[in-house]
Amino acid sequence: MSNLTVRSPNIDVAAMDMPLRWLGGDAFRTQVFNALSLSFPIGERYFIDAVRAALPLIGDAELAEDVRRFIGQEATHSHLHRVFNARLADQGLRNRVEPAAARRIRATEGFRLTSKLAVSAAYEHFTAAFGDIVLRHSDWLDGASAPTRALWMWHAVEECEHRSVIFDVYRAAGGGYWRRIGWFLYVTLVFALDVAVQTVDGLYRSGDAFKAATWRQGLRFLFGRSGVAARTIPAWLDYFRPGFSPRDRGDKEALRRWLEENRAWFERTA
Ligand SMILES: [Fe+2]
Numbered sequence: 001m002s003n004l005t006v007r008s009p010n011i012d013v014a015a016m017d018m019p020l021r022w023l024g025g026d027a028f029r030t031q032v033f034n035a036l037s038l039s040f041p042i043g044e045r046y047f048i049d050a051v052r053a054a055l056p057l058i059g060d061a062e063l064a065e066d067v068r069r070f071i072g073q074e075a076t077h078s079h080l081h082r083v084f085n086a087r088l089a090d091q092g093l094r095n096r097v098e099p100a101a102a103r104r105i106r107a108t109e110g111f112r113l114t115s116k117l118a119v120s121a122a123y124e125h126f127t128a129a130f131g132d133i134v135l136r137h138s139d140w141l142d143g144a145s146a147p148t149r150a151l152w153m154w155h156a157v158e159e160c161e162h163r164s165v166i167f168d169v170y171r172a173a174g175g176g177y178w179r180r181i182g183w184f185l186y187v188t189l190v191f192a193l194d195v196a197v198q199t200v201d202g203l204y205r206s207g208d209a210f211k212a213a214t215w216r217q218g219l220r221f222l223f224g225r226s227g228v229a230a231r232t233i234p235a236w237l238d239y240f241r242p243g244f245s246p247r248d249r250g251d252k253e254a255l256r257r258w259l260e261e262n263r264a265w266f267e268r269t270a
């Protein structure tokens with residue numbers, strides 16, 4: 001029996017309150033989150049394609065069921081983030097990550113399946129680490145409207161839930177340590193670069209790029225005590241352990257509590 005649930009939250013992303021600086025007026029943090037959202041649909045498509053191609057190699061019935069539910073969760077994330085990204089397009093933002101990622105995907109089309117799974121597992125480590133952070137510390141989403149916060153928290157929760165699926169498929173497909181680490185280093189560079197370029201572009205288009213306050217927010221968000229570096233470096237280093245397993249990470253109790261307290265977002269309205 002798989003422990004994963006494919007949910008469809010009743011968040012009206014197309015109509016929810018979402019000003020230009022929707023994270024409480026913090027332009028920098030808003031554009032970083034926007035950059036993540038703009039990168040999700042093409043990334044999630046890539047992960048789905050990689051695990052779907054690996055399905056015939058999976059002997060374990062439970063893992064195969066996990067993969068099917070993983071696909072359901074990621075497809076729902078993509079769907080809602082596309083609506084979110086359409087709101088960003090209405091605000092004048094351009095998606096720069098997607099065409100760049102599409103070019104990279106085309107260039108690596110002929111690569112081995114284990115390499116594609118290693119790339120996907122690396123991204124999934126980052127999304128799960130992000131999920132852990134927002135579940136433990138609510139401050140990164142401070143200032144978001146209730147539905148916007150729910151959208152990001154729901155995605156974060158499911159990234160934590162399915163954190164080990166691609167990793168397990170990678171192992172089942174015969175993937176080893178050095179391939180995993182090589183592609184992790186590649187993904188670290190590409191992901192950081194994509195988010196940086198998209199963030200700066202978003203700041204430029206939102207009219208915030210040339211304000212000193214924006215860059216003060218940026219320094220605090222990236223390098224402050226509760227910032228990106230301080231909160232992600234431990235998870236980043238952990239991936240290098242030969243015995244690393246995504247299952248050892250995360251706070252299952254915080255995850256359960258969030259779902260319990262936010263049941264209303266998942267109750268279907270007729
Ligand atoms: Fe996702």
Ligand SMILES: [Fe+2]
Pocket residue numbers: 074124127158159162
């Ligand atoms: Fe995921």
